[in-house]
Amino acid sequence: MNEKNIIKRLDPPQFLLLIFLTFIFIGTLLLKLPLATTDHITVLNAFFTATSAMTVTGLIVVDTGTAFTLFGQIIILLLIQLGGLGIMTFAVFIFLMAGRKIGFKEHVLITQSLNQNSIGGVIILAKKLLAFSLIVETIVFTLLSIRWVPILGWKGGLFASLFHSISAFNNAGFSTWSDSLSRFIGDPIINIIITFSFILGGIGFTVIFDIWRKKKFGKFSLHTKLMVIGTIITNIISIIFVLSLEFDNPNTIGNLSLGDKIQASYFQALTPRTAGFNTLEIASLNDPTLFFIILLMFIGAGSASTGGGIKLTTFLALMLSVSSFIKKESEISIFQRAITDSTVVRSLAITVIGVTFVFIGIFILDITEDASFIMIVFEAVSAFGTVGLSMGLTGDLTSVGKVIIITIMVIGKVGPLTLAFSIANHKKVNVRYAREEILTG
Template sequence: MNKTIKLTPAQLLIIVFIFFIFIGTILLLLPFSTNKPITFIDAFFTTVSAMTVTGLGVVDTGTYFTYVGQFIIALLIQLGGLGIMTFSVFIFIVLGKKIGFKHRLIMQHALNQVNIGGVIKLVKNLFFFSITIEFIAMIFLALRLVPEFGWKKGLFSSFFHSISAFNNAGFALWPDNLIQFVGDPIINIVISSLFIIGGIGFTVLIDLKEKNSFSKLSLHSKMMIVGTLVINIVSILLIFALEFRNPQTLGGLTMVEKLWASYFQGVSPRTAGFNTIDIGLMNDPTIFYITILMFIGAGSASTGGGIKLTTFMVILLSTFFYLKGRDDIQIYRRNIPSGYIARVTAIAMTSVLVVVLAVLLINIIEPIPFLPLLFEVVSAFGTVGLSMGITASLTVLGKLIIIIVMFIGKIGPLTLMFMLARPQKSNFKYPDEEILTG
């Protein structure tokens, strides 16, 4: 007797995601994709890094891959950033096909939405908005890059980096990432604008489009906007202060370049893996602070990773209100349900466990100092892509662990746990009893 295999939305999304990773790996191994021989593990690593919009690289993208290979990487980044199901639903819409409840449920899960209503409208807006923003950014980048690199390389670089930046991937076609553009206003403004817009979350962008005042925005949008502004300003000032006298980073730059570099590296770590100064030469306090930023990550329903900014903010708010002797969280005249406290705690703890386990395993098998290793793992988990230069030196086993961390960081640790554990609600409750804590 045939049994129908029933998959949850999370399981289906993961299967489709793995399928495209397999296809991408095969394509990158073909002769027309590479200028130099590349191993299977390096092609696999590059594909996962692109699909998870991380940006960590074991080979130099601009050197090892041809224009065809780079185009494939850009396509994988777009698929990973906007979501495979977003493209699928958009094709259904173009063909005039009816979007069933199951597809809507999958899209709700893929876009991390609370309600299923309005999901298809969100997909339409998301697709058109993303393509439009990337096209406009490509034009501005071309105005800067074409005069320097010529029409072919300049246009393609503009195309590639607009996709990479908007989707918070951090892939660049230059060996030094964007260090050569440290004081360039156009590159700094366009690239940072792309990954800030992509990292704030699509629901916030749609909310801003439909509402004409801050007071009318949803609580999520208000928290994301205020949180993004505060954490970016603090990060810019802190990096400027910590690295000001470091001769290997800001110390050797002019004051204008120092300001641009501080701005760019202050807004980049939570979402994108671009850098305009050498990350590996930063002071330890700066590295540790950036590690925290990468762990916090971007916004929900965005192209970025991490535990998400709103998760971090709810943890801070719950601590603040608990110390004031209150069990509820009230902000902007709204009350955050107590169930969300348990959710954000679960997200934070599973994320910490993933990072700790990965660091422990790699530390056992790789002769790498602890801080660069921690930085690399958190960068992979937050799908950021910043590195202190140790990625290419990892063994095959080390690369596989980073691949798994990137994958978990992209789909979310809770999604993976729900898929494996199949949680069920209990029909009964045991008596309460307090335990000693603190």
């Protein structure tokens, strides 16, 4: 069987996974070129970096600013852009530029890539997504340049602005500075610009376009309403938690002024939703704060966004189903809309598969790595949520540990359900069996 026939036999999830892994492989080869690095790096480290960039995670085994040349950093940026917006989004643009007709199979692939339920309108959505992303990144680049060019000069300021505008919008968490954005802990301009960028990238493109088109909250789709309200409530709770839990911690915000404490808490509370930047030393955070951040990283951002995790709406669907069960309600409803049983089952499947992969990863890492259990859990969940925050374990990972984190990053980016569909053997069953209850609880 030739390669063309094999590709034709692949399901859309399998084909997307193949494309994704192919670009990681190409990125690895490019990052291994002498032109890309200031010193020799191993194939595994190049592979790890390419995967981290393509999955827009931000975990690093070598320092981005010192280990890679300008060429290498540009390769990382291109991988971030490809991974963040989706390969198929760029494919749409290339097809249109080349005058190629986009057929049914391409429609299905784009639908899978953008995590949409319907094929209708996905080409228009993909074009809007690309245009919107470039516009936001340009605005963020301009604003950062105004702040950083006077400090870093034209060359340094413009490149830092370009790098961080793309990294922030795509929720990648990569920085050209080894301390991420810690030097700007009390800079309100940088705090607001960066968070504005990764919130827009993480809330989901369908939500942005729905808000733009309908304007009024009452006309929004149920998904948009849940994402908007859920994001606001989650962010407010997160800021309050980080501020209160770290208020007297001398290793984080304890010695800062009240204004800087609020700014640092605001920034660090929002980044676990897959952004990955930090202005505080993560390893210095109190254990309750770390545990709370782990929960935020696992939940992640919104569907059809640049972020990872199980997604906020998945988490909300499960919470609403639990609430309805406890209240003994006949259906799960919110905002005068009922959530379908299939949505709840899908949410449960995503969560269980995600927990399973993370649990397996933690188990193996606990065997291979010389680190505390909370560091291992934090690293694994950060990889799954494609967050990029670390307590300092990434650079000390063993070869086996790096492979495990690479695997978890890929799972977190493509989605646990998509990966399950990719490896499952689909069998059509036309038999319906009699139903019977089992004891639970």
